[in-house]
Amino acid sequence: MTDSRLLVSLLRDPPAAGTLDPAQWTELIAVARAESLIGTLAYQLRAVGLPATVERILEQARGAAEQARRQALWEAEMARRALAPLGVPIVLLKGTAYAAAGLSAGAGRSIGDLDILVPRGALPQVEEALLAAGWEWVKEDAYDDLYYRRWMHELPPLIHRERDRMIDVHHTILPLTAGPTPDAEAMIGDSQAIENGLRVLGPADMVMHAVAHLFADGDMAGGLRNLWDIDRMLRQFASGADFWKELAARARRHQLQAQLGRALRLAAKLYETPVDPQLAGRRRLSDALFEQRLLARNGWGQGTRSALRLVFYIRSHWMRMPPLMLARHLWQKARKS
Amino acid sequence: MKHALNLQVGPVGFRVGSDWRGPVAALRALYRGYPEPDVCDFSVRLEPEQPWRRWLKPSVAIRGDYILPDAAPLALPHGLLAAEMGMNLQMALGQKHYLLLHASAVERDGKAVLMTGASGSGKSTLAAMLGEHGWRFMGDEFALLDFDTGDLHPFPRAISLKNHAIYAMAELASSERFGPWLRGTPKGTIRHLRPRDEAIARMAEPARPVLILFPRFDKAVPRAIRPVGAAEVFVRLTQASTNYVALGERSFAALTRLVINLPSRAIDYSDGSSAIEMVEALWAELGQ
Amino acid sequence: MVRVELDGLTALFHRPSGMTHILAPPAPQLLDALAESSATAAELAERLGRSFQIDGGADEMAARLAELEAAGLVQRV
Numbered sequence: 289m290t291d292s293r294l295l296v297s298l299l300r301d302p303p304a305a306g307t308l309d310p311a312q313w314t315e316l317i318a319v320a321r322a323e324s325l326i327g328t329l330a331y332q333l334r335a336v337g338l339p340a341t342v343e344r345i346l347e348q349a350r351g352a353a354e355q356a357r358r359q360a361l362w363e364a365e366m367a368r369r370a371l372a373p374l375g376v377p378i379v380l381l382k383g384t385a386y387a388a389a390g391l392s393a394g395a396g397r398s399i400g401d402l403d404i405l406v407p408r409g410a411l412p413q414v415e416e417a418l419l420a421a422g423w424e425w426v427k428e429d430a431y432d433d434l435y436y437r438r439w440m441h442e443l444p445p446l447i448h449r450e451r452d453r454m455i456d457v458h459h460t461i462l463p464l465t466a467g468p469t470p471d472a473e474a475m476i477g478d479s480q481a482i483e484n485g486l487r488v489l490g491p492a493d494m495v496m497h498a499v500a501h502l503f504a505d506g507d508m509a510g511g512l513r514n515l516w517d518i519d520r521m522l523r524q525f526a527s528g529a530d531f532w533k534e535l536a537a538r539a540r541r542h543q544l545q546a547q548l549g550r551a552l553r554l555a556a557k558l559y560e561t562p563v564d565p566q567l568a569g570r571r572r573l574s575d576a577l578f579e580q581r582l583l584a585r586n587g588w589g590q591g592t593r594s595a596l597r598l599v600f601y602i603r604s605h606w607m608r609m610p611p612l613m614l615a616r617h618l619w620q621k622a623r624k625s
Numbered sequence: 626m627k628h629a630l631n632l633q634v635g636p637v638g639f640r641v642g643s644d645w646r647g648p649v650a651a652l653r654a655l656y657r658g659y660p661e662p663d664v665c666d667f668s669v670r671l672e673p674e675q676p677w678r679r680w681l682k683p684s685v686a687i688r689g690d691y692i693l694p695d696a697a698p699l700a701l702p703h704g705l706l707a708a709e710m711g712m713n714l715q716m717a718l719g720q721k722h723y724l725l726l727h728a729s730a731v732e733r734d735g736k737a738v739l740m741t742g743a744s745g746s747g748k749s750t751l752a753a754m755l756g757e758h759g760w761r762f763m764g765d766e767f768a769l770l771d772f773d774t775g776d777l778h779p780f781p782r783a784i785s786l787k788n789h790a791i792y793a794m795a796e797l798a799s800s801e802r803f804g805p806w807l808r809g810t811p812k813g814t815i816r817h818l819r820p821r822d823e824a825i826a827r828m829a830e831p832a833r834p835v836l837i838l839f840p841r842f843d844k845a846v847p848r849a850i851r852p853v854g855a856a857e858v859f860v861r862l863t864q865a866s867t868n869y870v871a872l873g874e875r876s877f878a879a880l881t882r883l884v885i886n887l888p889s890r891a892i893d894y895s896d897g898s899s900a901i902e903m904v905e906a907l908w909a910e911l912g913q
Numbered sequence: 914m915v916r917v918e919l920d921g922l923t924a925l926f927h928r929p930s931g932m933t934h935i936l937a938p939p940a941p942q943l944l945d946a947l948a949e950s951s952a953t954a955a956e957l958a959e960r961l962g963r964s965f966q967i968d969g970g971a972d973e974m975a976a977r978l979a980e981l982e983a984a985g986l987v988q989r990v
Contacts, residue, residue, distance in 0.1 A: 310663035314640055318668040321690040321719075341638065341664040348721035355873050355931060362930040366985055422983065450983070588626055588642055588670055589690060856919040860935060870931070874915065877926040877933055881917040 291583040291592070292512060295319050295329065296558050299516065302332045313342050315587030322589035323512045324398045327353030331396030353396045360384045360399040363453050367402060368486055370421035374413050378486050379405040379479045381458065381497060385488045386517070393520035397513075401445070401454040405489075407476055408459040415443060415457070423448050423455060439463055461497050462504050468543035470500060475542075491525040492538040499551045500544055507601040511582045512558075518551055519559040532564040539567075554578055626670060631661045632712075635769065635780040635828050637720070638662025639712050643671040644679055648704025655705065655783050655804040655817055658825055667691075667719055669711035674698045687711045691718035703810050705817065709785060716767055716780075717867040723769035723778060724876045727865045730763035730777055730834075731755040737777045737832035738904065739768055739887075740840055741865045747842030747900070750790040753818060754897050755904065757797040762824040763832065772875050775882065776831035781824045783817040791816045793897055836911060837862075837889040838904070844895045850903060853889040914986075916941065930985055939965065943977055944986065951990050954978055 294316055298305055308316065320326040330346035331353070338346065364384050371378055379385075381403035386394030406414050423446040427433070436444040443457040460472035475497075479487040489497060495518060502514040525531050539548040552568035553575055555561035581600050584593040591597060626642030628649040633639075639662070643649045648671050669689040673679040683701035687693075689711050696714070699707045716725060728741035729752035738755075740748040749765040756762030763779035770777060783804065786794055791814065795803070804817035819825075837858060853861075862880055863869045869876045890907060894900035915926040923936040936944075939961060946952065946960045954975040961967055967974070981987045 314665040314668065317665075318640075318690055339664060341662070341666075344722060345664070345666055352721050352871060355871055358873070358929070358931050362985070365929070369985075369988055588668060590670065590672070854920045856922040856924070856935065859919055859924055863933065869933075873931045874926055874928065877915065877917075877924070881919070881924055884919065885917070 291580075292319050292323065292585045293583055295323065295325065296512065296583070299325070299329060299332055300559050302336050305333055305336050305338060310339075313339070317342075317345060318589035319585055319587065322585060322591075324510060325513050325516065327356075327396035327398055328513070328516060329396070350396060353398065356399045357387045357394065357397075359453070360387055360402065363402045363448075363451070363455070364388060364404075364486060365484065366421075366448075366451070367404065367418070367455060368484060370417050370423075371414060372485065374410065374417055376406055376410040376414070377476055377479065379476055380482075380486055380488050381405055381461075382501070382517075385494070388482055388486065389488045391521065392524050393517045395520075397517075401456050403456045403458060405458045405461070405472065405476060408472070411443065411457070411459055418446055418455065418457070422450055426454065461500050468500075468504075468547075470496070470542035470544065491521070491528060491531065492534040495521050495525065495535060496538050496542050496544055496548065499539075499547050500542070502551055503547045507597070508578070508581050515551070515555055515558060515582065519555045519561040522552075522555065522561050522563065526562065532567060535564075536567055550575065550578065554582070558582065626672070630656075631665055632656055633660040633662040633828070634712070634782045635764070636722075636778050637667070637716065637780065638665040639715070640665040640668045641671070641708050641711065642668065643685075643704065643708070644673060645671070645683065645685075645701060645704060647701060648685065648708050651705040651805060652708050655819055657819070658822065660828075667712070667715035669708060669715060671704060671707050671711065687714065689715055691715055693718075697811065699810070703807050705804060706807055706810055706812075706815060709782070709817070712782065713766060720767075720769075720868060721872060723771060724872060724879050725866055725868045726768045726770060726862060727766070727867065728768040729765045730768040730779070730832075731760035732763050732779075732832040733760050733908075735832055736835045737763060738836045738838060738908075739777065739834050740838045741768075741862065742839050742841060745842070746840055747790075747894075748840050749784060750786070750793065750842075750897065751840050751900050751904075753784045753786065753790070753794055754797065754901060756784075756820060756824065757794075758901055761827060761832075762820045770834075770879055770883070771831060772879050774831070775833070775879065777834050778831045779824070779828050781820045781828050783819050786816050786818055788813050794818055834883065834887060836907065837884075837887050838907075839889070839891040840900065841891065841893045842895070842900075843893060846893050846895065848895060848899050848903065849891075849893045850907070851891050853891050855884045855889075858884045858889045914944075925986075927984075927986060932984075934984060934986070939967065939973075940977055940981060943974070943981065947987055 320329045326349045330349035333346060364380055380388050383397055383399035384402055426445045426447050433444050441458055441460045441463050445454050445456055447454050461470050475489055475493045478490040478493060480490055481487050498514060498518045502511060539545045549569040552563040553571060556563045581596055584591055586592050627644055628646050629642040630649050630653055631640050641652060667690050671685050672688055674684045674686040678684045684698040685701055685704050685707045686698045687696050687707050687710055691714060728739050729748045730737050730739050731752050740751060742748050752762060752765045762781055764781050765784045767780045768777050769780055798818055802819040807815040892903050917924045923941045925934045925936055942961055946957055955971040958967055958971045958974045
């Protein structure tokens with residue numbers, strides 16, 4: 289296997305798993321773990337007859353995903369208990385939101401930190417309430433702290449001293465230095481309550497957040513997983529009346545039309561996601577680079593195409609910050625390391 | 626990767642890849658006679674920490690399906706140790722089919738003794754010695770507890786002997802079962818010992834645990850045996866398990882069942898032969 | 914919750930969090946009392962006082978309750 293294509297094709301077409309030989313299985317499992325997609329793969333292949341060893345490995349991945357889901361929901365519940373007295377809307381984001389809302393994007397998905405979105409004006413109270421309930425700053429570094437508070441879209445990360453779990457408190461979904469400025473207020477305004485009083489984004493905003501996350505957050509690392517989230521949501525939400533129209537409107541509002549188009553084209557190409565052709569737009573030459581970057585991994589799970597990775601790494605920093613600020617940031621990082 | 630080996634240890638298949646010939650060749654020699662898995666549970670990669678470190682002051686980074694971001698690389702002559710650590714790491718972070726106990730185990734008549742304790746307690750050496758004295762060696766690092774049956778599954782990888790234990794075992798086992806001397810490793814001097822052929826041949830055969838021991842090697846203390854309360858055993862075993870939390874309620878049920886049903890003893894010993902006598906005496910006392 | 918008695922202590926598995934706790938008296942009895950209905954620290958001291966000797970009364974109850982709340986085993990209503 290020269291890239292992650294086998295993983296992508298099996299996620300899309302589970303019955304094709306019947307033709308794999310043992311060496312291919314070993315490679316596939318290593319790649320799926322490297323892409324944090326092993327639980328998703330295990331879920332997709334749950335109804336396919338598999339060799340006993342493979343079935344045992346995937347069964348473990350499903351169990352681990354179930355445990356991750358339980359822990360993530362508990363962490364959200366503990367944050368809810370800490371923040372409920374404030375009476376401000378608490379919007380769950382990413383993996384925890386998919387799990388809490390029971391979306392198919394959450395099936396088998398790995399979940400890392402707890403990400404929540406709160407109104408910017410409520411940040412000081414939220415910070416204070418979390419600190420009072422046992423969360424602590426991860427880093428005690430003045431530069432990092434200043435950097436976060438001035439330029440980032442979230443508080444510096446907090447970790448709970450007993451449960452050892454991180455929380456990221458966002459007040460918008462992209463760094464303040466990034467080009468597009470999504471309308472966080474509108475996102476919170478259109479969020480939907482789930483049964484315990486926590487909230488999740490509306491369908492179109494949820495897709496738009498995943499799109500922003502895919503391109504603007506980091507260097508496309510974990511991109512196959514992020515794109516899979518988008519595929520699952522589009523398939524699930526597309527049946528809603530006017531979904532595509534709503535999605536187009538939200539992309540415009542959040543200034544993420546180009547990013548949405550690219551995400552739709554990549555999802556259609558890799559996962560055969562049914563998409564609105566007009567929103568997807570015409571294929572661009574650079575799409576091929578993104579596709580290669582997403583698939584740049586060999587059968588040992590190692591990242592390949594280091595030159596291409598480097599280009600995307602620099603690009604990701606470029607996108608988040610104007611050049612002068614980037615230079616200052618890299619200088620500070622270099623001085624500290 | 627350039628060099629690779631598939632290795633079955635107990636119920637677990639490993640694929641070990643390396644950018645250098647040495648570590649895989651050493652692994653192949655040490656693990657002679659072990660079966661080869663078809664699909665591997667885990668992949669371990671021994672690769673240069675930075676691309677140029679393949680030739681220039683070669684340093685072996687331990688990577689794989691699961692990694693510790695801050696794991697220090699090892700010098701190339703210690704590549705065999707890197708492979709062992711890589712396999713252990715995959716088990717510690719990735720094994721979810723069994724409750725993984727950081728413990729050694731030996732078996733007789735289908736019944737197993739589980740031995741756990743901090744690093745340096747001598748549980749590994751004790752298991753190795755019992756393995757040469759009429760017991761089947763099941764593992765010196767990990768014991769795998771089966772959720773459905775309550776049985777222990779062997780994980781009989783090569784025994785990692787440190788410092789003085791190397792000399793003690795050299796008197797008991799033939800030299801062809803030993804791996805190369807690894808001097809100056811972060812853990813001191815290490816030599817690996819391949820278990821007896823019977824332990825390898827019966828690696829798929831589980832056993833019923835009947836006794837939990839907390840051995841403690843200390844030259845300065847007199848030999849002693851004392852019972853350990855169920856709550857203490859439970860807490861110590863949860864601490865000795867790398868995946869207890871990740872497996873949730875199943876591990877709670879399996880572990881509480883184990884500590885309620887099995888007798889537990891702490892044993893202090895100052896030399897190998899008295900430890901073996903103590904284990905034999907306990908075994909007889911329990912009517913096994 | 915699943916509970917197992919281990920010589921005088923209680924091992925408790927809390928399903929929603931997936932966490933294991935080792936509880937010493939009076940924490941298990943407190944959880945039992947709260948399982949009937951929610952109550953203040955003073956009411957709990959009163960309820961438990963009927964069957965057990967409680968040293969420290971309501972203050973003791975409040976301290977134990979705070980520990981159980983931090984562990985997520987009880988919550989304010």
